[in-house]
Amino acid sequence: MHEVSIAESLIALIRRHMPTNGKLIRATVRIGPMHGVVSEAMGMAWNIASSEAGWPAAQLNIITPPWRLRCVSCGRCWAPATVDEHCVCGFTKADIMGGDEFQLDSIEVDCPVKHSKRRSTAGVRARGRTLKKGVNHEHQSSNC
């Protein structure tokens, strides 16, 4: 049940970026299957942690990217159903190219002040991404 710790850490991280007197509407996180986070448990933990933080109506949007592997022998990239899947070439060793994501992508805030106290410059890179829940595995397999 590390979801409780993760939710608490998430709240603490969000506080750093919240504008004065701002109200959190939504947080979007990207958590790959490698981290063993159960969405339902994460949702429960989030409800408790966000309520205690004074944002009882804040929503958590969890994006779960698929596993992505690259065969060490033939270089093929694919999105396996499970991470122990071997390449079609028969080789048994692969590099993990995706599925280990563990980041806070963005927050949506209702605020009287225009900008957050601290704005990550790295955040600029997130612009233009499609933050859509339930990413199609097959579609992403070619982007390995």
Place this chain on the structure above:
Amino acid sequence: MSTKVPIVENVLKLNDEMAIQNQRLFQQTGVFVVDLIGAPGAGKTALLELTLRQLKGVLDIGVIVGDPATCRDGDRLAKHSEHIVQVNTGSGCHLDANQIRHAMNKLKLADLDLLIIENVGNLICPVSFNLGQNCKVGMFSVSEGDDKAAKHPNLVVSADALILNKIDLLPYIPFDLECFRQDVAHLNRTAPLLEISVARNQAKAWLDWLTENAKRPEHLTKSN
């Protein structure tokens, strides 16, 4: 007015910041730190008892041992070393960097060559939490079944070394050793798989690996 603020930061960034502080203190005092992660009953404490016995006079070793409740593991290890700190996490399923910070303050780090953190028995939760360690070691045992490496990829991928304990049980328990080895190699091509039997006092592979890396930690970079 609603505003979207891009962030793109690690969810556990605050823990990571504390872990970096821990790491600096470890480096300043010259102590090599291992985070030992395994399921309850894998034999972590028994392995540490053996390690403290076998490496006495070779390395000065301290242990921070995490458990939800009781001081039983700490008491067992205290028979072999004066540098033992027990941490009870209550309902917490892992140790975090802040708990390690508090625990390390109870140790004389300058007296130690090696600090082993025995994490709470769990194959999932402890893996994501950086503690400031030099390396992460994942521990499995034959009695858990041969599918556990494949079922816990995060631990296998992030480990600098993997241990398979209780190999003395191989003749008695259905366990496909080749399948287990293949699963480990599929996910992690660099970490050695150390096959041992603590019950039979056969842990040379682990002791050699530990001693070598405690003296030459610079080539271990995966955990931090």
